[in-house]
Amino acid sequence: MKIVYLLASSMISGGGKVILQQADELARRGHAVTVVGPEEAPGWYFLRHARYERSPFASSERLREADVAVATFWTTIEPAAAAASGALFHLCQGLETDSAFYSAQREAIEDAYRLIPRKIVVSPHLREFLDRLGYSDVQDVGQSFEPEEFRGAARGEPSGPLKILLPGIFEIDIKGVREALEALRGLRDQGSPFRLVRVSPEPMSEGEGQWRIVDDYHRALPPRRMPALLADADIFLGPNHEKEGFGLPTLEALAAGLPAALSDTPSHRSIAGASAIFFPPRDVAGIRLAISRLLGDPELRRRLSEEGPARAARFRTVDVGDRLEEAFRRAVDV
Numbered sequence: 358m359k360i361v362y363l364l365a366s367s368m369i370s371g372g373g374k375v376i377l378q379q380a381d382e383l384a385r386r387g388h389a390v391t392v393v394g395p396e397e398a399p400g401w402y403f404l405r406h407a408r409y410e411r412s413p414f415a416s417s418e419r420l421r422e423a424d425v426a427v428a429t430f431w432t433t434i435e436p437a438a439a440a441a442s443g444a445l446f447h448l449c450q451g452l453e454t455d456s457a458f459y460s461a462q463r464e465a466i467e468d469a470y471r472l473i474p475r476k477i478v479v480s481p482h483l484r485e486f487l488d489r490l491g492y493s494d495v496q497d498v499g500q501s502f503e504p505e506e507f508r509g510a511a512r513g514e515p516s517g518p519l520k521i522l523l524p525g526i527f528e529i530d531i532k533g534v535r536e537a538l539e540a541l542r543g544l545r546d547q548g549s550p551f552r553l554v555r556v557s558p559e560p561m562s563e564g565e566g567q568w569r570i571v572d573d574y575h576r577a578l579p580p581r582r583m584p585a586l587l588a589d590a591d592i593f594l595g596p597n598h599e600k601e602g603f604g605l606p607t608l609e610a611l612a613a614g615l616p617a618a619l620s621d622t623p624s625h626r627s628i629a630g631a632s633a634i635f636f637p638p639r640d641v642a643g644i645r646l647a648i649s650r651l652l653g654d655p656e657l658r659r660r661l662s663e664e665g666p667a668r669a670a671r672f673r674t675v676d677v678g679d680r681l682e683e684a685f686r687r688a689v690d691v
Contacts, residue, residue, distance in 0.1 A: 358685060361423040361441070362407075362448075363414055363433035364394035369401045369558050369577045371605035372450045375479065376429050378501040379448075380407040382678040391419045401579040415440055425685045427477070431462075434469040444688035447473040451602025452486055457530045477684065480603045482623030498680040500603055502672040507612035509588045518550040519652055522590035522615070524606040525597070526557050527565040533596030533620060533639065538568045540644035541594075545570060549652060554590060556583075556606075587613035592651050592658070595619040598638050604628060612669035616661035618647035632664035 362380045364373065377392065377399065384390035384406035391408045392398075398409040410419055414436035420426055426441035428434040429448045437445055447470070453459045454466050476495040478484050484497045521541070525532030541553055552572040555561070561574050578586060587593075593610035599622045607628055610617050619625040621635040634650060634657070636643030651658055 358424045358689060359389045359419070359422060359443075360391070360425045360427070360685065361417070361420045362390070362392045362427045363420070363429055363437050364392050364399075365430040365433050367394060367396040367399040369399070369579070372429075372602070373399060374402060374580060375450060375501055375603075375605065376448065377402045377404060377407070378503075378674055379677060379681060381405055382501065382674050383407070383681060386678060386682065391423075393417045393420055401577070424689050428473055431466045431469045434472050438472040444475070444685065445473045446475050446477050446684070446688070448477045448479075449483060449487065449602075450479055451483070451531075452600055455531065455600035458528060475688065477681070480624050481627060483602060485623075486600070496680065496684045498677050498684070500605070500608065500672045501674040501677040502605075502608055502612075502669070503674055504612040504666065504669045504672065507584045507587060507609055507669070508666060509584065509613060514655060515591055518552050519591040520552045520554050520589065521592045521594055521648065522554045522556065522587065522610070523594045523596075524556045526559050527562055528559075531598040531601045533598055533601075534565070536639055536641050537594055537596040537644055538565070538570055540641045540648065542568055542570050543641070543645055544648060544652075549649065551592075551648075551652060554586070556586065583609060584613060587615050590615055592648065593617040594644070594648065595625060596638075596644060597622060597624070599623070608669055608672060611665035614662040614665050616651055616658040617665070618644070618651055628668070629665075630668055632661060632668045634661070 362376055380390045380392050391410050393410045420440050424443040426437045427446045427448050428437040431453050454463050476487055476492050478497050479500045484495045487495045523537055525534045527534045554573045555571045556575040556578050558577050560576050593615040595607045597604050597620050604624050617633040619633045620638040634647050636647040
């Protein structure tokens with residue numbers, strides 16, 4: 358099959374990594390897969406099998422000739438529907454309409470979603486959300502992931518203050534970073550010793566800087582460097598809201614054996630099961646209590662560290678490739 362993925366931006370992101378992993382896996386199986394985008398090829402990810410074409414979507418010859426075209430963000434849906442002649446899919450990794458960050462575009466996003474009713478999702482709760490919105494052709498293909506990239510040596514007890522790793526863009530509300538910073542600020546004011554390590558695709562904003570709590574900030578960290586950052590941390594904090602799509606950093610943390618405190622969302626429960634401790638989403642006091650437990654209980658950290666990699670090993674890119682092939686072939690044969 359000739360397959361095209363439409364990439365809205367080459368900026369480093371977990372969602373972008375998933376798109377590129379799917380494309381590479383399908384190309385590894387012998388399909389002619391091209392990722393088309395208006396920007397330079399992502400320098401942070403090496404495509405081993407798929408091709409990258411820098412082109413406006415409207416003038417992409419490969420998009421016009423594709424058997425299958427996959428829109429991957431709401432801004433790519435209309436161009437896919439206008440230019441592609443083959444079967445159309447919308448890869449939905451999260452509902453943009455449920456974020457205040459995109460509130461001004463809510464109507465445009467809803468209109469775009471309706472242009473491609475055939476959806477692909479990476480988590481069961483996203484399928485349920487789309488079902489409730491009236492989309493009946495929704496295929497959950499699971500999350501593409503290579504757990505062996507994150508496996509490291511067994512963790513020992515640190516000699517200094519524990520390092521808490523907090524990912525996500527501060528300004529995007531569903532990432533929950535603001536509540537996490539408020540909770541950690543309270544802990545530090547109470548005298549709890551720790552170092553806060555932040556990682557985000559964007560530079561630290563003025564709003565985040567006003568909290569004056571971050572000790573180390575990593576911007577646009579390439580995927581090849583993420584395993585080392587996880588190995589150097591002691592606790593992972595995942596404060597995503599309920600409507601966050603999947604939470605790829607959480608899966609990476611579990612694979613690396615990093616004890617995790619997570620918001621109690623459908624996505625996090627499906628990823629971590631009982632191999633993490635949970636707090637109510639958006640709950641500053643709950644975050645504070647969860648982090649306090651992990652800071653003060655080395656035995657709990659040890660148990661979660663041992664359990665995490667087995668949970669993460671359930672997610673494999675090869676399984677996603679099987680489900681994508683089935684969905685695409687069924688659509689092309691119609």
